[in-house]
Amino acid sequence: MDLRLYAVTDRSYLDGIDLIDAVEQAVRGGITIIQLREKEISSREFYELALRVKKVTRRKNIPLIINDRVDIALAVDADGVHIGQEDLPAEVVRRLIGPGKILGVSAGTVEEAIKAQKDGADYLGVGAAYPTPTKPESCAIGIEGIKKIKEAIGIPVVAIGGITRENAYEVMLKTGVDGISSVSAVFAGDVEENSRQLLESINKAIADRS
Amino acid sequence: MDLRLYAVTDRSYLDGIDLIDAVEQAVRGGITIIQLREKEISSREFYELALRVKKVTRRKNIPLIINDRVDIALAVDADGVHIGQEDLPAEVVRRLIGPGKILGVSAGTVEEAIKAQKDGADYLGVGAAYPTPTKPESCAIGIEGIKKIKEAIGIPVVAIGGITRENAYEVMLKTGVDGISSVSAVFAGDVEENSRQLLESINKAIADRS
Ligand code: NI
DSSP, X not given: OOOSEEEEOOGGGSTTSOXXXXXXXXXXXXXXXXXXXXXXXXXXXXXXXXXXXXXXXXXXXXXEEEESOHHHHHHTTOSEEEEOTTSSOHHHHHHHHOXXXXXXXXXXXXXHHHHHHHTTOSEEEEEOSSOOSSSOGGGOOHHHHXXXXXXXOSSOEEEESSOOTTTHHHHHHHHOOSEEEESHXXXXXXXXXXXXXXXXXXXXXXXXXX | OOOSEEEEOXXXXXXXXXXXXXXXXXXXXXXXXXXXXXXXXXXXXXXXXXXHHHHHHHHTTOOEEEEXXXXXXXXXXXXXXXXXXXXXXXXXXXXXXXXXXXEEEEESSHHXXXXXXHTTOSEEEEEOSSOOSSSOGXXXXXXXXXXXXXXXXXXXXXXXXXXXXXXXXXXXXXXXXXXXXXXXXXXXXXXXXXXXXXXXXXXXXXXXXX
């Protein structure tokens, strides 16, 4: 599982472009894994969208992860599920998806991270690295917080929250995480170019770390 | 499967009472099956609510059906899933839940009903019997429409849409369906008394039909 550049979809950033086109551009730009996150559509629409995205990701062997909806992940035979603390409990999701599928869990504290690891997570999404509109200052655990969690657990970690083309290198370098995750840094603007530059920064940080 | 009085939850009707209390009252009043429908809560809240409702329904062997969310149904080991035309396709749901769980499908036309039966539905919710605020005149297939669908298929049918204590007898008598389904006729007001009177009307219609 290559978590270096973990794209998360959000159609509100896509002004005008079709989600499938955007995913194709992101794949061309070098994303290594993608999470489909949809909150406002019907189960049928989510299912049909996921089937369409899977056609794109399967061609390039990019793992497709479904946010929250275990049923959608099973229905389209996605590669995995990502859950937050408001979703089904991790141990229940692991039981539903079996040992073969990827389980990702969002964690904001060392305690949540250790519990998620114990409950069967394959990787963690940890943050926020920086404050964002939806996660104010008080929720951002920062570079230090992410580093602490990464050091406390054995499974891979993806840094999330407020990551941009400008700070991706620093986050990778200073936290030791396995990758960075973003919605806007990938999907706002030129998706292929964003992805290419992000991956370049990430690879440079990995090289500079060792 | 006893479909005579099929209660569907809706917290907007419960003014003030706890959903679990309301379900307990409905069970005491004689509902024969219940569907939990939740659209506005997180997956975790839905899961925890379903677990609590299941404790009540299992004591009286009332089947617990989950609306739309196959993952929640599997997570709590509910008795089944009910889907509409906007949810996952019936044949996909049947594959996910296996042969042992109940699959209900909403159908508004003979065509949809026949397809649902073919795709593995165990029963159908058919209507609307009468216009409702969310289903205007144009969507109500009426007594005649429900009767036509009931006659076209072999699996049990529950009539839905605009059913009240006043018209439940007539719907049962004239359509030949196996039961009636309602949110408000059960949950608006005195839940136990509503359920008792509805079941009485339904039983009287069944007796008068034969
Ligand atoms: Ni929703």
